[in-house]
Amino acid sequence: MPTRTVAVGSASGLHARPAKIFVEAAAKAPVKVTIRVGEKKPVPARSMLSVLALGAKQGTEVILEADGDGADQALDGLAALLAKDLDADDA
Amino acid sequence: MPDLSGIGVSAGVAAGPLLRIAAAPALPPPAPVTDAGAEVDRAFAALAEVVAELGRRADRASEATVAEVLRAEALMADDEELRDAVREQIEDGTDAPHAIAAAFGTFREMFAEAGGYLAERVADLDDLRDRAVAVLLGLPMPGVPQPGHPYILAARDLAPADTADLDPSQVLALVTEVGGPTSHTAILARALGLPAVVACRGVLELPEHTKVQVDGATGLVEIGDFTVRRAAHAAKSELTGPGATSDGHAVKLLANVGSAKNVPAADEAHAEGVGLFRTELLFLDRTAEPARDEQVTAYREVFRGMAGRRVVIRTLDAGADKPLPFLNQDGEPNPALGVRGLRVARQRPEVLTTQLAAIAAAAADTGADVWVMAPMVSTLTEAAGFAAAVHEAGLPRAGVMIEVPAAALRARDLLGVVDFLSIGTNDLSQYTFAADRMCGDLADLLDPWQPALLQLIAICGEAGRESGKPVGVCGEAAADPALAPVLAGLGIGSLSMSPRAIPAVRASLARYTYDECRRLAELAVAAPDAASARKIVG
Numbered sequence: 001m002p003t004r005t006v007a008v009g010s011a012s013g014l015h016a017r018p019a020k021i022f023v024e025a026a027a028k029a030p031v032k033v034t035i036r037v038g039e040k041k042p043v044p045a046r047s048m049l050s051v052l053a054l055g056a057k058q059g060t061e062v063i064l065e066a067d068g069d070g071a072d073q074a075l076d077g078l079a080a081l082l083a084k085d086l087d088a089d090d091a
Numbered sequence: 092m093p094d095l096s097g098i099g100v101s102a103g104v105a106a107g108p109l110l111r112i113a114a115a116p117a118l119p120p121p122a123p124v125t126d127a128g129a130e131v132d133r134a135f136a137a138l139a140e141v142v143a144e145l146g147r148r149a150d151r152a153s154e155a156t157v158a159e160v161l162r163a164e165a166l167m168a169d170d171e172e173l174r175d176a177v178r179e180q181i182e183d184g185t186d187a188p189h190a191i192a193a194a195f196g197t198f199r200e201m202f203a204e205a206g207g208y209l210a211e212r213v214a215d216l217d218d219l220r221d222r223a224v225a226v227l228l229g230l231p232m233p234g235v236p237q238p239g240h241p242y243i244l245a246a247r248d249l250a251p252a253d254t255a256d257l258d259p260s261q262v263l264a265l266v267t268e269v270g271g272p273t274s275h276t277a278i279l280a281r282a283l284g285l286p287a288v289v290a291c292r293g294v295l296e297l298p299e300h301t302k303v304q305v306d307g308a309t310g311l312v313e314i315g316d317f318t319v320r321r322a323a324h325a326a327k328s329e330l331t332g333p334g335a336t337s338d339g340h341a342v343k344l345l346a347n348v349g350s351a352k353n354v355p356a357a358d359e360a361h362a363e364g365v366g367l368f369r370t371e372l373l374f375l376d377r378t379a380e381p382a383r384d385e386q387v388t389a390y391r392e393v394f395r396g397m398a399g400r401r402v403v404i405r406t407l408d409a410g411a412d413k414p415l416p417f418l419n420q421d422g423e424p425n426p427a428l429g430v431r432g433l434r435v436a437r438q439r440p441e442v443l444t445t446q447l448a449a450i451a452a453a454a455a456d457t458g459a460d461v462w463v464m465a466p467m468v469s470t471l472t473e474a475a476g477f478a479a480a481v482h483e484a485g486l487p488r489a490g491v492m493i494e495v496p497a498a499a500l501r502a503r504d505l506l507g508v509v510d511f512l513s514i515g516t517n518d519l520s521q522y523t524f525a526a527d528r529m530c531g532d533l534a535d536l537l538d539p540w541q542p543a544l545l546q547l548i549a550i551c552g553e554a555g556r557e558s559g560k561p562v563g564v565c566g567e568a569a570a571d572p573a574l575a576p577v578l579a580g581l582g583i584g585s586l587s588m589s590p591r592a593i594p595a596v597r598a599s600l601a602r603y604t605y606d607e608c609r610r611l612a613e614l615a616v617a618a619p620d621a622a623s624a625r626k627i628v629g
Contacts, residue, residue, distance in 0.1 A: 015208050020163040047172040048163075049198045052212065055205040 002071045004064045004079040010086045013057035018086035023048045025081055029074040033066040045078065092301075092314045097291025098534060099310035099625070100272050101280035102573050103322030105263040106304040109297055110238060112246040113231045115221040122186045134177050134187035137226040141219060142169040144232060151258075168219045173198070188224045195220040237261075241319055243305055245294050248531070249276040259283045263321055264305040266294050266312055271534025272567065280307070281570045281592050286322045288312055290534045308573060308625065330597050331361045334586070336579060340605035343585035344593050345401070347565060351392035356590040361597075364401035364460070366513065366587020367565040368393055370446070371408055377417050380442055383449045390453035398458035403513060403565075403587070405492070406446055408432050408466040418442075427527065432467020432494075433477060447484035454486065462488035464513055468505075469495045475508040492565075494518035499547040502554035502562075509560075512551055513587070516566030520544055539568035540621040545581065549616055552582025563587060572599035573628045579605070580612030 010018035026033050026045035034042035035051060037060060043050035045064065056062055062082065064075050124130045145165035152158040167173075173194050180190035199216050202209040222232045235244065235257055243264045244257070262285060270276045270289035280287030286307030294312065297303070304313045307322070334344035345366030346357035350373075357365065373381050373389050394402055409415045409431060418439065423429035436443040447463065454461040465477045468491040481489035490511035493499050499519065502512060516539050521528045523544055526536040548564070555562030563585035568574055570592035578586060579600060586596060603611070611628055618624035 013208070016163060017159060020159075020166055023166060044172060047170050048166040049170045050172050052167070052209060053198060053201040053205065055207075055209055 001065050001067050002075055004075045005061055006064065006079040006082045008056045008058055008060050008062060009083045011058055012087050013060070014051060014054060014062070014082070019048060019051050021086050022078065022081055023051055025078060029066070029078065030070045031066045031068045031074050033064055033074060033078060036063050036065075037061070092297070094314055095291050095293050095312040097266070097288040097294075097310045097312065098272065098538060099287070099307045100277035100289050101265075101285060101287040102308040102571075103264070103284070103286035104304065104306045104308075105243065105286050105320060105322040106302065106317035107241055107243045107263045107319040108300045109245050109266070109294075109303050110236045110242045110299060111295060112235055112244070113225070113233045115217075115233045116225045116228050116230050118188055118192060118224065119228065121189055124181060124184055124186050127182050130181045130187050130190075131178050133227065134181060134191055134223075135174060137187065137191065137223045138168055138174065138177070140226045141165075141222045141232075144222070164215055164219065167215065168223070188227050191223045191227070192220055241321070243303055245297070247295065249279060257283075259285065263319070264288075264307065266291050266303075266305055268292060268295050269531040269534075271531060271537045272539055277567065281567075281589070281595075283591070284322075284595060290531070330594070330601055333363055334597050334600055336576070336603055336605045336608055337601055338604040340579065340608075342575070342579045342583065342600055343401075343563070344597055345403070345563070345565075345585055345587035346590045346593065347587050348393060350389065351396055353590065354393060354396035360590040360593035362590055362593055364403075365393065365397055366401075366403050366563055366569075366585055368402055368404040369408065370405060371415075374407060374409065374415050374417070377415065379417050380445065383445050383452075386446060386449035387453045390450055391457060394454055394457035394459040394461060399460075401460045401462060403462045403464055403490070403563075404450055406433070406443060406463065406465050407435065409435055427521065432492075433465040433473060434467055443480065444484075447480055447486065451484045451486050461486065462490060462511060464490040464492055464511070466492045466515070467494055467518075468492060469497045471501060471504045471508065474498075474505045478509045493547075493551055494522065496523050496547060499550055502551040503557065506554050506558045506560050511561040511563070512555065514548055514551055514562070514564045514566065514583075516544065516548070516564060516568035519547060519566070523547060535621065538621040539566070539571060539574060540615070540624040542616055542618050542620070542624055545577065545612075545616045545624065548578065548583065549581045549612070555584065556582045561585060570596065572596050573625065575599045576603040576608040577612045577615045577628060579603075580608030580610070581616075
């Protein structure tokens with residue numbers, strides 16, 4: 001299954017504004033994407049509550065997974081988004 | 092019913108029906124589920140209504156940051172995992188309200204366990220749950236009422252979250268059961284130009300729609316058949332020029348800002364400059380000190396916006412209610428009396444040196460008249476040390492804040508080594524009366540009209556008159572229109588406040604001659620208590 005491992009780039013972690021931007025992007029993806037931290041249970045990337053509950057901080061490595069048509073492209077986009085500092089005003 | 096009284100914190104008289112902020116609904120006793128499909132639909136519809144309502148609030152919010160917070164909250168209620176959990180609960184025989192409570196409860200537990208930022212979001216989850224349950228029970232959603240007609244808002248206290256939704260065209264006045272003159276309610280009321288009474292016991296026992304008249308100067312809340320009326324709004328004054336008494340004694344009206352984002356509001360209020368540029372925003376939530384260049388960029392934005400005007404920038408005011416992670420200030424037994432403000436430089440002098448260098452670099456070529464002041468100064472030695480550091484950084488004007496009684500008592504000495512003083516009345520009250528700013532039960536002690544506080548301000552004003560050096564006020568007291576003539580009379584040459592408060596203060600000053608201000612000041616300092624002092628101007 002296509003997988004991407006990426007360190008969270010946002011200064012405040014995957015919270016608040018960065019989480020909102022990420023979840024909204026995941027909801028638009030054509031495939032179902034999951035996100036997890038380490039060996040914990042993967043959760044749907046389009047679920048705001050589940051993504052928040054990961055408690056990922058800046059620098060935490062998260063693993064994105066998806067299957068099906070367009071999975072690689074969707075994962076590339078989401079991984080790039082996670083790597084950015086979404087707290088910055090121009091994000 | 093007897094009339095009620097509290098502490099008036101924002102002047103003006105208004106009348107209308109009293110409505111409360113609706114309380115969170117209690118869960119009804121569990122009910123059997125006969126049609127699980129219909130019950131799931133009912134639960135999902137309630138969640139959808141919560142999402143829709145948050146979206147509508149976001150659309151109405153005038154500030155982009157507030158709208159964004161509301162949209163993030165909406166996203167938390169519009170969640171497929173949450174809906175799955177609700178469906179499972181209902182299919183196991185739980186009714187919709189309890190299923191929703193249980194589904195939020197699972198996430199609540201995860202958030203609380205994670206601690207830190209997530210634990211703080213538990214309140215958001217509870218709010219979403221209460222809203223959904225209220226919809227299911229046919230009750231008003233908890234929060235600020237939206238009755239579609241003007242009303243007087245009653246609450247235990249107002250939280251910043253409530254105020255995001257408060258529509259000043261519908262709310263006539265604010266009355267809260269707790270809170271004090273520096274509470275969020277007081278600050279908000281002055282910013283919106285609404286009459287407000289805080290610490291008004293019994294207000295929550297009045298039936299909904301009781302007609303009341305609120306006097307935000309005297310603190311009186313009268314019950315009777317009053318016609319709805321809005322407070323005559325000093326803030327609507329057409330006056331714009333520099334602040335002055337009716338006979339032309341100048342009192343500069345300055346704005347408090349936290350970043351360049353506040354500069355347009357300051358311009359709109361015709362602020363004559365910035366009297367308090369708080370630099371903490373840049374430092375909050377940081378595990379490391381922001382780099383010099385990052386500081387230069389942030390400061391320069393404000394200085395550029397204020398070209399040709401004065402900007403008083405305050406060095407980092409960390410500690411107490413504003414702990415900063417990178418300073419490792421955890422574990423002080425009494426942070427308000429601990430290493431805060433300028434005292435941080437005792438342990439970390441480089442933080443101050445870097446900040447002063449950044450301010451000097453940022454000020455270059457912007458055309459702003461940049462003054463620098465330190466918070467939490469107590470002694471002449473501290474003031475002299477700070478002034479030397481400021482001048483060494485190449486900045487011409489160094490001042491100190493007066494927040495500690497020791498500094499106020501020695502204002503004359505301090506003006507021998509610094510170029511100006513700025514009185515932070517919120518902290519000066521707290522330290523003079525030994526009353527925690529966060530303690531609602533002690534609100535009366537924190538009243539800026541307390542004669543002892545005014546006496547300390549008088550010492551500073553007198554020292555300013557003698558030395559010819561500027562002495563200003565930048566605490567919440569500066570935003571109280573009724574207090575403005577008193578402060579002018581005490582020798583205060585500038586008042587710095589949230590930009591929205593400026594028009595009302597300007598109008599108030601223009602109603603008195605300077606001699607009248609001096610007389611009011613003398614009477615207020617001589618008054619036996621805060622209420623009597625306030626009546627002198629009333």
